[in-house]
Amino acid sequence: MSYVPPHLRNSTATTTTTTTTTTITSSITLENDHSTKLSTSTWKSLSSTLSNGSRRTTAAFTSPRTLSVPDPVLPQWTPSERVLRLNSQQVEDVRARLNIEVTVASGSPPAPAPIESFEDMCLNQNIMKDIAYHGYTRPTPIQVQAMTVSLSGRDLLACAETGSGKTAAFTIPMIQHCLAQSPIRRGDGPLALVLAPTRELAQQIEKEVKCFSRSLDSFRTAIVVGGTNIADQRSELRAGVDIMVATPGRFIDHLQQGNTSLSRISFIVLDEADRMLDMGFEPQIREVLHNLPERHQTLLFSATMPEEIETLAQEYLTTPVQVKVGKVSGLTANVSQVLKKVSESEKIDCLLGLLVEDASQAERADHPFPLTVVFVDRKARCDEVAEALVAQGLRAVALHGGRSQNEREAALHDFRSGSTDILVATDVASRGLDVTGVTHVINLDLPKNT
Numbered sequence: 001m002s003y004v005p006p007h008l009r010n011s012t013a014t015t016t017t018t019t020t021t022t023t024i025t026s027s028i029t030l031e032n033d034h035s036t037k038l039s040t041s042t043w044k045s046l047s048s049t050l051s052n053g054s055r056r057t058t059a060a061f062t063s064p065r066t067l068s069v070p071d072p073v074l075p076q077w078t079p080s081e082r083v084l085r086l087n088s089q090q091v092e093d094v095r096a097r098l099n100i101e102v103t104v105a106s107g108s109p110p111a112p113a114p115i116e117s118f119e120d121m122c123l124n125q126n127i128m129k130d131i132a133y134h135g136y137t138r139p140t141p142i143q144v145q146a147m148t149v150s151l152s153g154r155d156l157l158a159c160a161e162t163g164s165g166k167t168a169a170f171t172i173p174m175i176q177h178c179l180a181q182s183p184i185r186r187g188d189g190p191l192a193l194v195l196a197p198t199r200e201l202a203q204q205i206e207k208e209v210k211c212f213s214r215s216l217d218s219f220r221t222a223i224v225v226g227g228t229n230i231a232d233q234r235s236e237l238r239a240g241v242d243i244m245v246a247t248p249g250r251f252i253d254h255l256q257q258g259n260t261s262l263s264r265i266s267f268i269v270l271d272e273a274d275r276m277l278d279m280g281f282e283p284q285i286r287e288v289l290h291n292l293p294e295r296h297q298t299l300l301f302s303a304t305m306p307e308e309i310e311t312l313a314q315e316y317l318t319t320p321v322q323v324k325v326g327k328v329s330g331l332t333a334n335v336s337q338v339l340k341k342v343s344e345s346e347k348i349d350c351l352l353g354l355l356v357e358d359a360s361q362a363e364r365a366d367h368p369f370p371l372t373v374v375f376v377d378r379k380a381r382c383d384e385v386a387e388a389l390v391a392q393g394l395r396a397v398a399l400h401g402g403r404s405q406n407e408r409e410a411a412l413h414d415f416r417s418g419s420t421d422i423l424v425a426t427d428v429a430s431r432g433l434d435v436t437g438v439t440h441v442i443n444l445d446l447p448k449n450t
Helices: 013-018 040-049 088-097 125-133 141-151 166-179 199-211 230-238 248-256 273-278 282-290 307-316 344-364 379-391 405-417
Strands: 100-103 156-159 192-195 221-224 243-246 267-270 297-301 321-325 371-375 396-399 422-425 438-443
Touching (some): 088 100, 100 141, 125 166, 141 156, 141 166, 141 297, 166 199, 166 267, 166 297, 192 199, 192 248, 192 282, 199 243, 199 405, 221 248, 243 248, 248 282, 282 307, 297 307, 344 379, 344 438, 379 422, 396 405, 405 422
Parallel strands (some): 156 297, 192 267, 371 438, 396 422
């Protein structure tokens, strides 16, 4: 039986039947944990049952515990005296220099000032120790503004390019927020939740959370994604966690089974929100947001700002501060783009010719082969292209949703470490993955969404 949101489970039989209609979308399903997915069109036909006045009730999910729920603490954050002394012109000068655009709703307080040093953010000493340990010296532009908004307790709608440092922009304030809360107990938590579209991105986020919480005693993080043992995840969640990083489908599975709860979440992040909507996860996102406790802070990060994201923000974010760094949905200044027109039947041969020539040039110049990502639109085509490249003596590996979790992790590890030069992937790798040194990106098939 298809998944039915809790607030619709007492609906008529006609409505329940409607929710079992076949999902037909233009996006590729990338996750193995998509059994709870509703079609976007079905959700839209049902979304009128939601109202702002009744959207936050936690009784819909099975609770794994009978513990009393402490009230969330919304910490009062204050930056350094130097930052407090900045006047409005100095604030605007910093934003202009870093190409930061900030918008607040009419009648809302002004956004906090941007801060260009971690020291002036007055963070927990253990977090500062971990920032220094990992060699971070100055915040990136998105961190300069988004972190101050997050630390101040305001809701945030942020747009920035992949690779801009946005993960740390929400990870550090999230850890700081969790440290202010009452300690978790067994069967308790999470205090904070990050939803991400793919397993690979979720793993990368969890790694960054651990990076900035390594000095914290008894601070627990869990990753909840498909393709891994759900029983192991169940045990970890029931032991209690501070922060959970999850893909939407598997997270809903655990809520339904009573392995975790929304009752203590007071900080939630939607990362690559536009990508999650493209993949058909709008129902799961709405379901989680609909059932959160009344007092919580919401951060939404998106590389683009389509109408669906604006609608989601209007419904579930409270007078958010909107932060944009660079030109949203625009061309990246340091990337040159070339369009080569070839027939469908000639695509693979053309690709082989280009990459073999690159290999020859690199060998003649005694340079390493340039790290290259090739995007294709189907899993079978992904394997076909990778095999053709390997047959030409090139070091290539395939990455797509049909591979096992171990195979996907091994492919990314090999590519990041340089033991493989070419990553052939479906759009499972199109957002948020951080791989240093990539010089060529080839779209063998035109993207369905631009």
